[in-house]
Amino acid sequence: DYLRAGDDLTTDFWEIFIVDPQHHPVGTCMLSWVLRTRRDVPMADIMKREQTLIPVDMDQEEVALRFQKYALISAAVIDQAGRLVGMITVDDIVHIIQEEASEDVLLMSGAGDEGDINQPVLDSYRARVRWLIVNLVTALLPATIISLFGGAIEKMVALAALMPIVAGVGGNAGTQTLAVTVRALATNQLTQSNRWRAVGREIRVALLNGVSIAAIIGLAVAIWFANPVLGGVIAAAMLTNIVMAGLAGALVPLVLERAGADPAVASSIFVTMTTDSMGFLLFLGIAVASGLVG
Amino acid sequence: DYLRAGDDLTTDFWEIFIVDPQHHPVGTCMLSWVLRTRRDVPMADIMKREQTLIPVDMDQEEVALRFQKYALISAAVIDQAGRLVGMITVDDIVHIIQEEASEDVLLMSGAGDEGDINQPVLDSYRARVRWLIVNLVTALLPATIISLFGGAIEKMVALAALMPIVAGVGGNAGTQTLAVTVRALATNQLTQSNRWRAVGREIRVALLNGVSIAAIIGLAVAIWFANPVLGGVIAAAMLTNIVMAGLAGALVPLVLERAGADPAVASSIFVTMTTDSMGFLLFLGIAVASGLVG
Numbered sequence: 001d002y003l004r005a006g007d008d009l010t011t012d013f014w015e016i017f018i019v020d021p022q023h024h025p026v027g028t029c030m031l032s033w034v035l036r037t038r039r040d041v042p043m044a045d046i047m048k049r050e051q052t053l054i055p056v057d058m059d060q061e062e063v064a065l066r067f068q069k070y071a072l073i074s075a076a077v078i079d080q081a082g083r084l085v086g087m088i089t090v091d092d093i094v095h096i097i098q099e100e101a102s103e104d105v106l107l108m109s110g111a112g113d114e115g116d117i118n119q120p121v122l123d124s125y126r127a128r129v130r131w132l133i134v135n136l137v138t139a140l141l142p143a144t145i146i147s148l149f150g151g152a153i154e155k156m157v158a159l160a161a162l163m164p165i166v167a168g169v170g171g172n173a174g175t176q177t178l179a180v181t182v183r184a185l186a187t188n189q190l191t192q193s194n195r196w197r198a199v200g201r202e203i204r205v206a207l208l209n210g211v212s213i214a215a216i217i218g219l220a221v222a223i224w225f226a227n228p229v230l231g232g233v234i235a236a237a238m239l240t241n242i243v244m245a246g247l248a249g250a251l252v253p254l255v256l257e258r259a260g261a262d263p264a265v266a267s268s269i270f271v272t273m274t275t276d277s278m279g280f281l282l283f284l285g286i287a288v289a290s291g292l293v294g
Numbered sequence: 295d296y297l298r299a300g301d302d303l304t305t306d307f308w309e310i311f312i313v314d315p316q317h318h319p320v321g322t323c324m325l326s327w328v329l330r331t332r333r334d335v336p337m338a339d340i341m342k343r344e345q346t347l348i349p350v351d352m353d354q355e356e357v358a359l360r361f362q363k364y365a366l367i368s369a370a371v372i373d374q375a376g377r378l379v380g381m382i383t384v385d386d387i388v389h390i391i392q393e394e395a396s397e398d399v400l401l402m403s404g405a406g407d408e409g410d411i412n413q414p415v416l417d418s419y420r421a422r423v424r425w426l427i428v429n430l431v432t433a434l435l436p437a438t439i440i441s442l443f444g445g446a447i448e449k450m451v452a453l454a455a456l457m458p459i460v461a462g463v464g465g466n467a468g469t470q471t472l473a474v475t476v477r478a479l480a481t482n483q484l485t486q487s488n489r490w491r492a493v494g495r496e497i498r499v500a501l502l503n504g505v506s507i508a509a510i511i512g513l514a515v516a517i518w519f520a521n522p523v524l525g526g527v528i529a530a531a532m533l534t535n536i537v538m539a540g541l542a543g544a545l546v547p548l549v550l551e552r553a554g555a556d557p558a559v560a561s562s563i564f565v566t567m568t569t570d571s572m573g574f575l576l577f578l579g580i581a582v583a584s585g586l587v588g
Contacts, residue, residue: 073384091366094365094384094387094391097388097391097392101396105395108473109466109469109472110470111469111474116474117475117478117488124474125499125503128470129502129507131466132463132506132536133507135466136510139458139463143455147451147455150451154448154451160447160454161437161444164570165433167458169429169430172404172562172566175403176425179399179400180410182399187392189411194411201415201418208419212423212426212427213427268466276462280458
């Protein structure tokens with residue numbers, strides 16, 4: 001009944017960490033096990049010897065993943081020498097998990113890492129305008145590509161009306177792959193060892209999507225404009241751009257992570273830059289190469 | 295020592311729920327409080343009378359929010375008559391929180407609600423191609439708008455090169471607002487009562503962003519093309535489109551939720567449709583109205 005006597009202890013706890021005389025944790029025991037065991041059984045017999053220890057310098061995202069993986073309620077925190085220095089409980093972790101997941105959605109769009117409807121307007125402005133300026137710069141690439149094909153557009157203005165379809169649907173396909181990849185990275189499903197398999201998987205999904213969407217838009221344009229060559233051009237550009245989108249959606253976060261950056265940071269801006277540029281280049285380039293416009 | 299004697303109980307628990315003879319919960323008591331109190335004190339004196347009760351038919355998202363709000367470890371589950379029928383613990387909740395947050399990222403892009411790198415390729419294809427087809431249909435609106443301005447583009451091909459900048463940066467601004475709004479709805483920060491205040495806040499952020507970005511692009515275009523009118527046209531279109539993007543990013547999820555749909559579902563497709571259409575319409579429309587092209 002030592003626990004009842006001491007009064008320098010916190011009142012809310014769920015596990016007892018058992019330490020050796022050097023303060024190294026040797027086991028853990030849930031309070032419910034204590035209450036369900038006869039009084040004469042020593043702690044050493046009911047404690048569980050394997051336990052998850054959290055080093056004091058561990059990243060909070062990493063701690064959250066451990067709690068989830070092992071369904072922990074509390075865990076012992078140890079210092080560099082392996083001595084018990086504190087405990088962390090799951091109610092702290094719940095907030096971390098919520099925050100980390102929210103952060104990804106916000107970072108992907110370039111809305112800053114703590115976008116919140118209660119943030120001061122000026123803070124939101126500062127967080128977002130930076131990425132809009134970056135986006136302004138990345139938008140120069142697709143704009144330059146279009147201006148190279150000015151002659152073709154003058155000859156056939158329908159190209160100007162159709163080109164955003166190729167770019168836009170490609171952008172959406174890229175964002176889909178991006179969302180899947182960023183979540184897989186955040187939940188440690190995607191690691192060094194299976195990254196190429198995951199990229200290969202995204203390319204296969206992109207090929208299926210590309211063939212379906214290219215067939216629909218190709219047929220629709222061929223009939224609408226009574227121009228089968230134009231239908232073929234947009235179908236070829238759409239298929240290729242959706243595959244490019246799958247590649248960009250998977251590679252952008254992987255490259256950002258490899259470079260030591262957060263894989264979610266403004267990744268949608270870079271994916272959209274790729275799908276816009278490739279969309280315009282492919283569509284206008286194939287249109288010229290096919291002899292559709294001379 | 296009743297707990298040590300009974301053997302039909304689960305071994306892992308952290309709280310004791312105290313019930314009256316009709317099985318209605320009357321209080322809760324953490325095991326640590328039991329262990330820290332002298333044996334002759336009755337349970338009624340150490341238990342906490344206010345507790346969070348979870349009705350059996352409560353939505354899992356709602357349960358997760360309660361656990362977060364009150365930092366619960368476990369909670370009593372009651373049936374319609376208010377009788378204790380079970381308990382739910384935080385380790386179940388951790389997975390729900392993680393899933394709900396991931397779901398939003400995936401749904402927003404139209405990647406389906408359980409996109410996962412281990413899902414079969416055909417399942418991913420089916421989940422995503424549906425939204426790409428929807429996107430193909432929504433892309434018809436911006437394409438139609440461009441084709442209405444075919445004459446203006448023929449006269450000044452630079453318009454075709456610049457218009458995706460207005461649409462693209464607007465799309466990014468819309469996605470930023472969308473991400474903030476979807477997360478605020480998911481975490482119950484945004485409710486019926488503060489929705490108009492939140493929309494107003496997004497418009498203020500959009501005005502600040504719009505003025506900054508419009509000034510940069512307007513000046514750059516005026517100098518680059520040695521055409522101040524063209525600079526003024528793109529600045530006006532950009533400012534208006536970023537404000538439209540803020541409105542769309544906040545209203546699309548609010549309308550989806552009002553309609554009983556998940557506010558995240560493919561919302562980025564509808565926001566992009568708005569920002570693309572408005573971007574082209576504003577830029578080309580203002581160009582014609584200003585007398586820049588006749």
